[in-house]
Amino acid sequence: xxxxxxxxxxxxxxxxxxxxxxxxxxxxxxxxxxxxxxxxxxxxxxxxxxxxxxxxxxxxxxxxxxxxxxxxxxxxxxxxxxxxxxxxxxxxxxxxxxxxxxxxxxxxxxxxxxxxxxxxxxxxxxxxxxxxxxxxxxxxxxxxxxxxxxxxxxxxxxxxxxxxxxxxxxxxxxxxxxxxxxxxxxxxxxxxxxxxxxxxxxxxxxxxxxxxxxxxxxxxxxxxxxxxxxxxxxxxxxxxxxxxxxxxxxxxxxxxxxxxxxxxxxxxxxxxxxxxxxxxxxxxxxxxxxxxxxxxxxxxxxxxxxxxxxxxxxxxxxxxxxxxxxxxxxxxxxxxxxxxxxxxxxxxxxx
Ligand code: 2P0
Numbered sequence: 256x257x258x259x260x261x262x263x264x265x266x267x268x269x270x271x272x273x274x275x276x277x278x279x280x281x282x283x284x285x286x287x288x289x290x291x292x293x294x295x296x297x298x299x300x301x302x303x304x305x306x307x308x309x310x311x312x313x314x315x316x317x318x319x320x321x322x323x324x325x326x327x328x329x330x331x332x333x334x335x336x337x338x339x340x341x342x343x344x345x346x347x348x349x350x351x352x353x354x355x356x357x358x359x360x361x362x363x364x365x366x367x368x369x370x371x372x373x374x375x376x377x378x379x380x381x382x383x384x385x386x387x388x389x390x391x392x393x394x395x396x397x398x399x400x401x402x403x404x405x406x407x408x409x410x411x412x413x414x415x416x417x418x419x420x421x422x423x424x425x426x427x428x429x430x431x432x433x434x435x436x437x438x439x440x441x442x443x444x445x446x447x448x449x450x451x452x453x454x455x456x457x458x459x460x461x462x463x464x465x466x467x468x469x470x471x472x473x474x475x476x477x478x479x480x481x482x483x484x485x486x487x488x489x490x491x492x493x494x495x496x497x498x499x500x501x502x503x504x505x506x507x508x509x510x511x512x513x514x515x516x517x518x519x520x521x522x523x524x525x526x527x528x529x530x531x532x533x534x535x536x537x538x539x540x541x542x543x544x545x546x547x548x549x550x551x552x553x554x555x556x557x558x559x560x561x562x563x564x565x566x567x568x569x570x571x572x573x574x575x576x577x578x579x580x581x582x583x584x585x586x587x588x589x590x591x592x593x594x595x596x597x598x599x600x601x602x603x604x605x606x
Contacts, residue, residue: 257353258304259388263380265297265366266290266412267448267568269507269560270487271514272421273462274470274480280429281328281408284470285484288420288437288491289412290570292448299374301362301381303389309357316362316378332382332406333358339402340390353390360385375462379406380413400434416440418495420488437492446500447576451567451583453531462563465518465525475520479513500572504543504558507570511560529565531587538586539569542579 266289274284312333314321323329340354362381364374383403387394400411404421411433412419417440424432460468469476487506494502518525528536539559546556557571557579571579 256304256306257351257356257389258302259385260300260302261381261384261388262294262298262300263377263384263413264292264294264416265374265377266409266419267292267560268409268412268562269491269503269558269570270484270510271562272408273466273514273517274476275408275466276423277427277429278467280432281404281406282429282432283408283421283423284476285480286421286423286488287409287412287484288418288488289409290446290448291413291416291419291440293440297364297366297377297450299362299364299377299381301360301378301385303382303385304359305353305356305389306359307356309359312357312359314360314362317364318361328379328406329382332379332402333360333386335402335405336383336386336390336392339387339392339394343390343392350391358386358389375407376409376413379403379410382406383410384414397433397435401430401432404429404432404434417442418492420492438495443495443498445498445572445574446503446570447573449567449569449571449576449579449583451535451569451587453529453535453565453567460525460527460563465521465563468523468525469517469521472522473517473520475513476517479517483513484510500556501554504555504570507558507560508539515561527563527565528561532561532565532567534586535559535567535569535583538582542582 268287268289270286270288272283272285272287276282276284312323314323314329323333337354344350344352344354360382362378364378366374380403383399383406387399396414400414403414404411412421415434415436418437419434420437421434422432487510491503491506494506515528518527536559539557542557543555545551547553556575557569560568560570569579
C-alpha cells in the first residue's frame with residue numbers, strides 16, 4: 256500500500272483571474288496575483304493511495320464519493336500525474352510502477368465549500384501535491400502548478416506560499432502559464448487577512464460558467480485585459496516588494512471593484528456581492544478616508560477584496576486588525592447579520 260497526505264491553503268486574489276482563452280487547458284485571459292493564506296485556517300487536506308488491488312480511480316470529497324468524469328478536470332490531473340510517475344519509472348526501473356495502479360483519493364476542506372472561498376483552489380492544489388508526494392516526484396511547485404491549473408485555474412497559485420503571481424503566458428501549449436512566487440510569506444508577515452463570512456451558502460453562478468459568459472459578452476473585460484491588468488501586476492508586485500501597504504491596498508480594492516464591474520458588464524449580469532458586502536466596502540472606504548487625512552498619517556489602513564461570492568476578505572497590517580474587527584462587529588452584529596457556523600469570522604490568515 257502506497258499512501259501520501261498533504262494540505263494546501265486557500266489563496267485570495269488581489270489581481271483577479273476572470274476569463275479563459277483556452278477552456279480545456281485552463282489558460283487565462285490575464286495574469287493574476289494572490290496571497291496564500293497560512294495553513295492554520297482555511298485548507299484542504301488530501302490523501303492519495305495507490306494499490307494494485309484497486310479496480311478504478313475513486314474520489315471522496317468531505318466524505319462523500321464523487322464521480323470522476325472520464326474527460327473531466329479531475330481525470331486530467333490524475334492522468335498528468337501518472338504520466339510524470341511513468342517518466343520517473345522509465346528513468347529508474349527500481350521504482351514501483353505506481354502509475355499502473357488505480358488511486359483512491361479523499362479530500363477534506365475545513366471551511367464551507369463553494370461559498371466563494373476558493374475551495375477548488377486549495378482542493379486541486381492539495382490533490383496535485385498529494386499525488387506528487389505519493390509518486391515521489393521531484394517536481395518544483397511551479398512545475399506542479401501547470402497541472403493544478405488544469406484542475407482549476409486559481410489552484411495553480413495555492414501550490415506556493417506568500418505572494419504568488421500566475422503568469423497568463425502566451426503559448427498555446429500552456430507551458431508558460433504557471434505560478435511563481437513574488438515574495439515568500441516571511442517577507443511581509445505583518446499583513447493579516449480577515450475573512451468575513453457574509454454567507455456560507457453555495458453561490459448562484461459558478462466561476463467557470465460566469466467567466467465564460469463574461470469573455471463572450473463584456474467589452475469592459477477586453478479593456479481590463481489589455482489596458483489595466485498588465486500595469487497593475489507590475490505595480491502591486493513593486494508594492495509587495497517595498498512593503499508599501501497603502502499602494503497594495505489601493506490596487507487590491509481597485510481590482511476587486513473592476514472584477515465586479517466586469518461581472519455587471521456581463522450579459523445577463525452577474526451579481527456576487529450583496530447589501531452586506533457593499534456595506535462592508537463603505538465601512539472600509541470611510542476608515543481609509545480618515546486614515547488618509549494628513550493628521551492621521553495619510554495612508555490607507557485596510558483593503559477589502561471580494562471573489563465570486565458575497566464574503567469579504569480584508570487585508571490589513573497587524574496594528575489595525577483589532578480596530579477593524581471591533582468596527583465590523585459594531586456595524587454588523589454577528590447574531591443578526593452573519594451566519595458564521597464555522598467560526599471563521601475574525602480568523603486571521605497570516606502570511
Ligand atoms: C481569482 N476567482 O483570481 C478569481 C477571482 C474568482 C474571482 O479564480 O474555471 O474557480 O476552475 O478555472 O479557479 C475562480 O475561478 O475557475 C477564481 P476555474 P476558478 O481567485
